[in-house]
Amino acid sequence: MTRNTRGSLVRPFSLPDSASTPVVTPLSPSVVYASETPDALDAQYEGRVHGYTYAREGHPNADVVSQRLDAMEGGQGGLLTGSGMAAVSAVLLGLVKAGDHVIGGNQLYGRSMRMMAEDLPRLGVATTLADPCDAADMAAAIRPETRLMLIEVVSNPTLRVADLEGIAALCKAHGILLVIDNTFTTPKAIRPFDYGADIVLHSVTKLLSGHSDVTLGYVVARDPEVMQRLRIFAVTTGLTPSPFDCWLAERGMLTFDLRFDRAQATAAVLADHLAGLAGVKRVLYPLRDDHPDRDRAMALLKGQGCNMLSFELDGGRPAANAFARAAEGIAFAPTLGDVGTTLSHPASSSHRALSPEARAAAGLSEGFFRVSVGLEEPEALKSIFSQAVSAARAAS
Known part of the structure; x- marks a missing residue:
């Protein structure tokens, strides 16, 4: 007689089959995902099939929220991060190198300003703060090595409104990446891609989730190659969002x-x-x-x-x-x-x-x-x- 050993295994069973589907997105807290064979895993990593491997590289709840945000912002392939500052970090640390120059609005969220003033210079990246309400002031800050500009449409906390159209034209003329923090305004008020932005980011922690029980960020780039660089940096440095926070964020975004x-x-x-x-x-x-x-x-x-x-x-x-x-x-x-x-x-x-x-x-x-x-x-x-x-x- 053949002995049934499945009952003695720690994880022998899969989810039960069902003819119906859940109305609410299931929470998927699993850190790891099993593949059938090494060939099957190769197919996932090479992009021939879609699947999950390790939560640091992506998980279902993050994808559900990022797809909602992509639709709201008019982007594609956006990335969820563990916080709004993780999204800022993915951009400022993932896209520039020592010797580059970054321009920021002179009224940004405090931690963004601190990164501009302390962390980037410590890593050999020069920074300048300029007035985003005046495109001429931003233009005066440009150097040959300037790689990107980071501004908020409406500044935190003085609520000044950036000359977005003027700055977008300036960045396009000089080949500079324009990064917009759209946390205050949200895509309900403005979609920065419609005005020439190259990258849009959010602290999803705030109004998008809306209940003070989530810490998340989001970033999406117009150029797929730039988006891939952001994704690789975020995965490598572990800017991973919690599945539970993503699940809560989706609930908040419904209202x-x-x-x-x-x-x-x-x-x-x-x-x-x-x-x-x-x-x-x-x-x-x-x-x-x-x-x-x-x-x-x-x-x-x-x-x-x-x-x-x-x-x-x-x-x-x-x-x-x-x-x-x-x-x-x-x-x-x-x-x-x-x-x-x-x-x-x-x-x-x-x-x-x-x-x-x-x-x-x-x-x-x-x-x-x-x-x-x-x-x-x-x-x-x-x-x-x-x-x-x-x-x-x-x-x-």
Whole structure:
């Protein structure tokens, strides 16, 4: 008699067959995938068949999210990474070498600025920061060895609007890769490939996922060869996204359009409300008449102001502390894109690595706050912010 040994094996069984399919994408946490033979594995690595091998090289949940983002951005073959800064790193470290030169917008996310100021120069890559609102200023920074420019369409946290069309023409004329961080604006407001961008990246952690329970990034290049270089670098250096985070991100992205529209509408209302409060020095929202780049915002974003606003209080740090304490129910946290409204203070969080002089030059005083507007009722937010501004005035 032949003994059945399958029951004594650790992993003898495959998934049960089913005539139906799941409505929700299954979570696939497996780190490794088994192939039938060495020939079958060769076929996968050589691209003759599609299959998974090792999660660092890709997994189903990452592919599902990247395909959704590709469709939103008008790209193809995009890559999920473990964080937004992993996507930035894949670009800045995967595409340049010692002796190259990189230009960045002079108002970027704090860690992107830190990479430009410290990490790239340490590796022999020269960097220059220039004003993305002025294509002439960006042009003045170009050198023969300039390889790429990194800008945000709407800057973090001062919400200035880049001269995207002028910069794209400049990059095309000089053969420079134009990299756009589209985290703030999202493809709902603008698709940078339509304006000449070569590479688009996101912190998927933020509004795309939208629930503050995911850490992910995404990058996609127009040129397949550039995309392959990014992919190889990300796989080699282990910029791997978690399957569970990808699964959560897909769930969040299903409601992205609804959340974007609701938060954007409330942000416009809150910006106008703050502008009328005594003790508020200035309010920055791209579609307000007093925004320095309003005309450009209307042309580029086509009436989409997005969900971010910034404002500055009179009274400096004492006023800022009082405001944060009094803004009951508003999370004081260095994030954006949550279902709830969050409050960020760049001087003590995202841009704390900058010197006081550098923050002052960027307009980031101790009274400056960035607000990521969530899904609360507008009247509730107006009431909370009014009370908090009053507390700030009393403390200053």
